[in-house]
Amino acid sequence: MNTEQLNRMRSGKGFIAALDQSGGSTPKALRLYGIAEDSYHGEEEMFDLVHSMRTRIMTSPAFTSEHILAAILFEKTMEREVEGKLTADYLWEEKHILPILKVDKGLAPVENGVQCMKPIPGLDELLVRAKERHIFGTKMRSVIKEANEAGIRAVVEQQFELGIQIAEAGLVPILEPEIDIFSTDKAESERIMKGYLQEHLAKLDDSIQIMFKLSIPDVDGFYSDIMEDTHVVRVVALSGGYSRDEADQKLARNPGLIASFSRALTQGLNVNQTEEEFNNLLRESIDAIYKASIT
Known part of the structure; x- marks a missing residue:
């Protein structure tokens, strides 16, 4: 494991840019x-277009290590190049931004109020x-829709089982048991899930280092004690469907919690914008998310 990268993730200022839309969300x-589905034909052309979008973001002068710690990549992005270098090498060597890989293959059908x-x-x-x-680390996502004990236990168990496998392979896994922000019992789901997270953390070998990507909690500071666990490198937050302004406001009320935003980061960016328009809007988004992450 790269010690410089680990220390940067553990204590650096900034947030994680989520650029990992996969086939279903692309x-x-x-x-x-601003690119309609009828303007391209087939999966390969679709992935070419989204790689161009991601390349435009990553190569923007607004996209720097001053504000961004890491970027989460889709598997196909990992295998492609940015300015003549494999994407991960471009991010670290040219931008000093850590590359993280999305490894999950999507969600199973709902069972017991969750999607493993x-x-x-x-x-x-x-x-x-x-x-x-x-690649520095990985990310994998599950979704909790109801405060169902059996379902939440299954999500956490699966996340930790795979997380340990990934950590033992020499990468830092981000466990993402997302709780649906529109759930009517979100706070109860958070309470149940936190108990299972703590239970599994207590069983980990000392050598295992992990991260969490969690929905911004209803109770401010709810995950502060999780952040203090010696196994936890960092706890980051997903925007989960909130607008950028709302996500930033909620994030700022949770000291130590940093952003890992996707839609909130790219909100308003358009293929038809000039480079100046594109870079200025991206810079505004990055600045706002950064300020909320270091509050």
């Missing part, structure tokens, strides 16, 4: 960027390839 991301992850076939091989591509 059409929506492109649509929000689908199986991840070939995970060991993917982790080997990620290390060869100089």
Whole structure:
């Protein structure tokens, strides 16, 4: 494990840019960027377009390590190049931003009020390839929709099982048991989930280092004690459907919690903007999210 990168993630100022839209979410991301689905044909052309969008973001003068600690990448992005370098190498060598890889294959159907992850076939091989591509860590997402004990326990168990496998392979896993912000019993789900997180953290070997990506809690400072656990490198927050302004306001009320935003980061960016317009709007977004992350 790269000690410089680990220390930067543990104590650096900034936030994580989530640029990891996968096959299912890419059409929506492109649509929000101003590219309609009827303007491209087939998956390959779609991924070419979204890589161009991500490249425009990553190469922007607004996208710097002064405000951004890491960027989360989709698997196909890891295998592509930015300005003649593999994406992870470009991020670290040119921008000093840590590359993180999304490894999950999407969500299983709802059961007991939650969506666990689908199986991840070939995970060991993917982790080997990620290390060869100089990836720092990974991210994988589940969703909790109801305060159901059995469902939440299953989500946390799956996240930790795979997280340990990833940590033992030499990468830092981000466990993301997202709680739906529109859930009517979100606060109760947070209470139940936190108990299971603490239970599993207490069982970890001393050598295991992990991160969490969590929905911004209803109770300010709710995850402060999780942040203090010796196994936890960092706790980051997803925007989860909030607007950028609302997500920033909620985040700022939770000291130590930093952003890992996707939609809130790219909100308003458009393929038809001039470079000046694009960079200025991206800079405004980055500045606002950064300020909320260091509050």
